[in-house]
Amino acid sequence: MPTNQPPTGPPLPQANPSSRPAPETSAAPKPRRGFGFVIIVVAVLCVAGLVWLVKYRQAEAAAKTSARGRADMAIPVTAGRVTRKDVPIYLDGLGTAQAYNTVTVKTRVDGQLVRVAFTEGQDVHPGDLLAQIDPRPFKAALEQAQAKKKQDEAQLANAKVDLQRDQDLVKDKIVTEQALATQQSLVDQLEGTVQADQAGIDSAQVQLDYTTISSPLEGRCGVRLVDQGNIVHATDTNGLVVITQLRPIFVVFTLPEQDVGIISRQMAQGPVTVLALDHDNKTVLDTGTVAVMDNQIDTTTGTIKLKAAFPNQDLRLCPGQFVNPRVLVEKTNGLVVPENVIQRGPEGEYVFTIVGQGSNLTVKLTPVTVGRMQDDWALVAKGLTNGQEVVVDGQYRLEDGSKVNVQDAEHPAGSAGDLGHGTRRGSGGGTNHPPANHPPKESGA
DSSP: OOOOOOOOSSOOOOOOGGGSOOOOOOOOOOOOHHHHHHHHHHHHHHHHHHHHHHHHHHHHHHHHHHHHHHHHSOEEEEEEEOEEEEEEEEEEOEEEEEEEEEEEEOOSSOEEEEEEOOOTTOEEOTTOEEEEEOOHHHHHHHHHHHHHHHHHHHHHHHHHHHHHHHHHHGGGTSSOHHHHHHHHHHHHHHHHHHHHHHHHHHHHHHHHHHTEEEOSSSEEEOOOOSOTTOEEOTTOSSOSEEEEEEEEEEEEEEEEGGGHHHHHHHHHHSOOEEEEEOTTSOOEEEEEEEEEEEEEEETTTTEEEEEEEEOOTTOOOOTTOEEEEEEEEEEEEEEEEEGGGOEEETTEEEEEEEEEETTEEEEEEEEOEEEEEETTEEEEEESOOTTOEEEEEOGGGOOTTOEEEESOTTOBTTSSSOGGGOBOSOOOOOOOOOOTTSOOOOOOO
């Protein structure tokens, strides 16, 4: 069998470990893809920022141009002038109208109500017939008393004749002194009886008169409480009708206890005027005077009760009606402006005064001190002068130094209404806050 013989030929060279080629370690690394993306994003952001900056500068320049245009534009306003005049000062309260007199008409005798002579709501006068009780029983009693008196008068006349006769006979010793004295006593007794009869007649006449019920005062009848035909008694509690006197009429109201001193001083000087105002606190219902001030203060409410009398000729006040009394305590002379002239800001009250001449008119933010305020008027204690021109309407667009166009420069601020309602303590009516860059300064008030 043949055997495997190794191939013949020249021997293969042996590998030398030291002669092997070394691995390539000095080659440069490949660039990363993320780094290029970041560069692109940054570039885009820079371009966008540059565009935004250009647009912002353009918008800012346009806004400044528009602001300068608005600053040069005159704002239309309504103007008025500060005036000086006498202003009445009032104290305001809350009260209720009360009848001057209230009478519940009752019967004073028992009997049947045969006639009702009044109508509900009728105005009656003293002596007017209201109702009639059946008079027949009382007429009979009167006639009986009169007959009894006549009977006793006849007996008295006979006794007097006998007394005269006895007085003549006693001189001749025909009648004894004792018989004369007895006859005299009989005459005196009969005279007393006649006087008692007369008293009975008077009593019966009074009872008869009570059957005719008349009005005791001038006033207005209320709702009828008893119908005709009913039996009424003197002990009935309801009565026949209630009459209230409306001319004059009272108003009972309260004021804070701190006003007691000034009210007392005014009452010591003379009558104190009171106005009765309707619910709107403007419509004057009537004018009266303080009638009385209570002698003690209510400790639970800290108020003093007063009562004022009003003529009420027009019957505009009715018992039970709620009214707003206003007590005149003094009159003061001061500067007045309409209430809407006064504005309020973080540092207090202020007004816009108009300065300049011709078409070059601007406003100045002027701090003021308001002493009192009532209805549509404000009494300015400090900050303004007589005749000074102020902005009455259009303040919401103004700031200190704004250019204005006066619509009604001749309108006096203190002559557009009547100050007869007076003033009371108060604060500014407007709420137009001044700009932050032009705050009002304190006026030292």
